[in-house]
Amino acid sequence: xxxxxxxxxxxxxxxxxxxxxxxxxxxxxxxxxxxxxxxxxxxxxxxxxxxxxxxxxxxxxxxxxxxxxxxxxxxxxxxxxxxxxxxxxxxxxxxxxxxxxxxxxxxxxxxxxxxxxxxxxxxxxxxxxxxxxxxxxxxxxxxxxxxxxxxxxxxxxxxxxxxxxxxxxxxxxxxxxxxxxxxxxxxxxxxxxxxxxxxxxxxxxxxxxxxxxxxxxxxxxxxxxxxxxxxxxxxxxxxxxxxxxxxxxxxxxxxxxxxxxxxxxxxxxxxxxxxxxxxxxxxxxxxxxxxxxxxxxxxxxxxxxxxxxxxxxxxxxxxxxxxxx
Amino acid sequence: xxxxxxxxxxxxxxxxxxxxxxxxxxxxxxxxxxxxxxxxxxxxxxxxxxxxxxxxxxxxxxxxxxxxxxxxxxxxxxxxxxxxxxxxxxxxxxxxxxxxxxxxxxxxxxxxxxxxxxxxxxxxxxxxxxxxxxxxxxxxxxxxxxxxxxxxxxxxxxxxxxxxxxxxxxxxxxxxxxxxxxxxxxxxxxxxxxxxxxxxxxxxxxxxxxxxxxxxxxxxxxxxxxxxxxxxxxxxxxxxxxxxxxxxxxxxxxxxxxxxxxxxxxxxxxxxxxxxxxxxxxxxxxxxxxxxxxxxxxxxxxxxxxxxxxxxxxxxxxxxxxxxx
Numbered sequence: 001x002x003x004x005x006x007x008x009x010x011x012x013x014x015x016x017x018x019x020x021x022x023x024x025x026x027x028x029x030x031x032x033x034x035x036x037x038x039x040x041x042x043x044x045x046x047x048x049x050x051x052x053x054x055x056x057x058x059x060x061x062x063x064x065x066x067x068x069x070x071x072x073x074x075x076x077x078x079x080x081x082x083x084x085x086x087x088x089x090x091x092x093x094x095x096x097x098x099x100x101x102x103x104x105x106x107x108x109x110x111x112x113x114x115x116x117x118x119x120x121x122x123x124x125x126x127x128x129x130x131x132x133x134x135x136x137x138x139x140x141x142x143x144x145x146x147x148x149x150x151x152x153x154x155x156x157x158x159x160x161x162x163x164x165x166x167x168x169x170x171x172x173x174x175x176x177x178x179x180x181x182x183x184x185x186x187x188x189x190x191x192x193x194x195x196x197x198x199x200x201x202x203x204x205x206x207x208x209x210x211x212x213x214x215x216x217x218x219x220x221x222x223x224x225x226x227x228x229x230x231x232x233x234x235x236x237x238x239x240x241x242x243x244x245x246x247x248x249x250x251x252x253x254x255x256x257x258x259x260x261x262x263x264x265x266x267x268x269x270x271x272x273x274x275x276x277x278x279x280x281x282x283x284x285x286x287x288x289x290x291x292x293x294x295x296x297x298x299x300x301x302x303x304x305x306x307x308x309x310x311x312x313x314x315x316x317x318x319x320x321x322x323x324x325x
Numbered sequence: 326x327x328x329x330x331x332x333x334x335x336x337x338x339x340x341x342x343x344x345x346x347x348x349x350x351x352x353x354x355x356x357x358x359x360x361x362x363x364x365x366x367x368x369x370x371x372x373x374x375x376x377x378x379x380x381x382x383x384x385x386x387x388x389x390x391x392x393x394x395x396x397x398x399x400x401x402x403x404x405x406x407x408x409x410x411x412x413x414x415x416x417x418x419x420x421x422x423x424x425x426x427x428x429x430x431x432x433x434x435x436x437x438x439x440x441x442x443x444x445x446x447x448x449x450x451x452x453x454x455x456x457x458x459x460x461x462x463x464x465x466x467x468x469x470x471x472x473x474x475x476x477x478x479x480x481x482x483x484x485x486x487x488x489x490x491x492x493x494x495x496x497x498x499x500x501x502x503x504x505x506x507x508x509x510x511x512x513x514x515x516x517x518x519x520x521x522x523x524x525x526x527x528x529x530x531x532x533x534x535x536x537x538x539x540x541x542x543x544x545x546x547x548x549x550x551x552x553x554x555x556x557x558x559x560x561x562x563x564x565x566x567x568x569x570x571x572x573x574x575x576x577x578x579x580x581x582x583x584x585x586x587x588x589x590x591x592x593x594x595x596x597x598x599x600x601x602x603x604x605x606x607x608x609x610x611x612x613x614x615x616x617x618x619x620x621x622x623x624x625x626x627x628x629x630x631x632x633x634x635x636x637x638x639x640x641x642x643x644x645x646x647x648x649x650x
Contacts, residue, residue: 107436184579185510185544186328186551214575215537215610219510219544223576226511237612250539254620262619266638269612274636278648285540287562287574287594288474294578294581294587313591 001193003226010257013230015050017207018248021071022053022095023233023240027283030055030069036272037071037082040236045090046264047252051117051231053093056077059102073106079114091116095147096137098122098129103136110141117143121176124154131169138170145173145231147209151191152182152296163195167202173231174199174206176224181213181243181289182296185223192263196228207231213293213302215285221246222254228290236265237273242299242306243289282306291317326518328551335582337536338555340375342532343573343584345466346396347378347420348558348565351576355380361597362396362407365561370415371589372396372577376556378418378441379404384427386417397432401438408439416441420472423447428461435466442468444500449479456494463495468561470498470556476516477507488520492527498556499524499531501549506538506614507621510548521553532556537568538618540610546556546571547579561590562598567624567631568614580606607631616642 005011020040021032037054044052055071063072074094086092092115096103107118118137122130134144146166147325153157166174176195178188188208195206208224208231210217221232234251238244252262288302291313297320300302305316330336345365346357357623362379368375380396388397395403399419411417417440421428443462443512447455459469471491476484491499501516508516513533520531533549533556535542546557559576563569574594613627616638622645630641 007509007511184547185331186547188330189338212540214578215540215543215572218540222509222511247540247615249615251540252614262642263639266616266642270636270638287591290572290574290578291591311365311595314588317588317591 001196001227003227004228007256010255011230012257013205014225014255014257015231016248016251016255016260017051017053017093017231017233017244018044018047018049018235018249019053019209019233020239021233022055023112023235023245024283025069025071026241027239028069029067030071031193032069032071034081039268039272041082041090043264043268044081045088047248047261048257048259049090049248051091051093052120053095054082054297055094057094057096057101057106057118058090059106061102062100076108076113076115083114086114091143091222093117095119096133097119098126100243101133103133107140114141116143119145119147121147121149123149123153124158124162125156127165131165134169134171142169143172145175145207146171147175147177149177150179151176152178154181154314155298159194163198167198167204172205174204175209175231175233176206176229178211178220178299181211181217181293183216183220185216185219188220188223189227192224192227199204199228205230207233209233210246211237211240211290211293212245212285212298213299217244217246218250218254219220237269237284239276239283242283242303243285243293244283250278287313288316291320295320318323326521326552330551332581335580336555336628337582339550339580339582340532340556341371341373341573341576341580341585342378342418342556342558343560344378344534344558344570345560345564345573347380348560348570349608350380350394350396350423351566352564353394354392355396357394357396359406364593364597366407366415368589368593370413372573372586373582373584374415374573374646376416376418377515378444379407380419380607382419382421382426382428382431384425384431385426386427401433401440404439418442418444420444420446422459423451423458425459428458432462432465432467440467442470444470444472444473446474448474449476449483449487452490456490461492466576468497469495469533471496472499472500472502472532474502475504476501477503477505484519488523492523492529497498499529500534500556500558501531501554502534503536503545505621505623506536506542506618508541508545510541510544513545513548514549517549517552517554524553528617530555532558534558535571536565536618537563537570537610538614538624541604542569542571542573543579545574562594562609564598564608565605567628568610568618569579569608612638613641616645620645
């Protein structure tokens, strides 16, 4: 498959999705103050970002609202307190995890909501439940995406089957998600080509959500973009679970469409992200994340090692062979 | 051009080159204590690293030996104090900058030296002087490489001309060097293909030396490798000027040849690199380096900004347009 676009032109199909509150919320249990979120919203508008993801639509039956900030739940009124009627060009997204969302209760009809896109996050084996949610959200009037997580540990035939099921569904966008930050660009290319062939057949769009365990989040994002992905997830300074995500400032430096501007992003980083880091909020590349990335396992043990300041990297790496490898 | 090799096999032509002392020396003016260098040498041997670069062969007429550690000059005896006769599988490299080396005085005949490879660093416009040095070192019995720096700002026809001149020379290896960390993987692929076509024509090898301004050093290294580069530079935790280099621990996680082992590298990082960082030696990705990388300029102003703790990234970025853009 040919590379799409080049560095002297731009592809008008590209959509930049800011996932700072949602993936970044996994770092601070979604405790962002409103000023931060409002500033982020204004920054994204100025920078030409196409979608801003506010957080999860998590079930209040399953998660105690006293233990999490409000962006774990994304009540309609909380979003409106930030965006009003959102009379802007930016679209609003939320994520809904399969099995962790009371979607029939918590997803309002689109006519009553400022949300535009509902991103359904699923493992490959939960596909029937994911499709039920997608069809429900679609029938309520929303754009929908399906974010198939942890494909680096899925069997290829299961991915193929999931894509077939999604092809027959109402979903608009299917995301390639490197949950463990373990995929190399040449694997991302192969997967992006597979997803894009599916997307061409069923008239869908594809997206990419990368993690930075091997400092490949940005490289993998632009590689997937080259081979078809048009929805590109990024977060401010990569804020996200563990090693974090593709950095918005890197992506803005790469994209050639003059609608995008890196300047508001740099300003947000210097004004807000520097402060957050000084307050002790920790994310980003570190050796334990590299280890779980190389071994293609969940980053939970690396998150614990970084939290505990464990720098016996050799022991940590060797321990992963037994615990999770 | 087809990708070479895949993730289930290995290419026996790959050579890993540890450049920690040489590029890392640019961070601490080459003041490494002997214990550090000895441990690094033993680590590289255990990890299967193929070459270890000790530093520069800089002219003592041009640089005051009191202002720099000994690895700026790499006297024969200083190397021997670390490696003895080097009765091991690892080869010893040093770098010699065009115009900054008294090569006729400081390069001994190979029969009197433990050095195996002399890496001649040059800008594209210095090629005649580079070739003079290469021929001299070759005639003294050494392997030679030519590291053409800052090709991201060179004219393509000048690069083509330089490659032709090198093709006719005695050089063994030609390096693709992304001095400013500004090249994207798709540009690295194009350049690697150009270099590889030249290498095939003249029976040369090619190498890659990347910088991490956009967190692309590892991605660019494996991309160049995929399209022909067999000499791969890396440093411990990326230690090197500014944003640093491709991290050895990442490269070791990627390579499939069972001769390579990540374990000694992780041990060196936890024992020595953590200590160095705690002592206040600073390198690695930071926003100002991203800015100079995006704008394809020398990192000197970013190094100053990081040193001074200047976090007005917006002002820094905009200032680059005038100063260096």
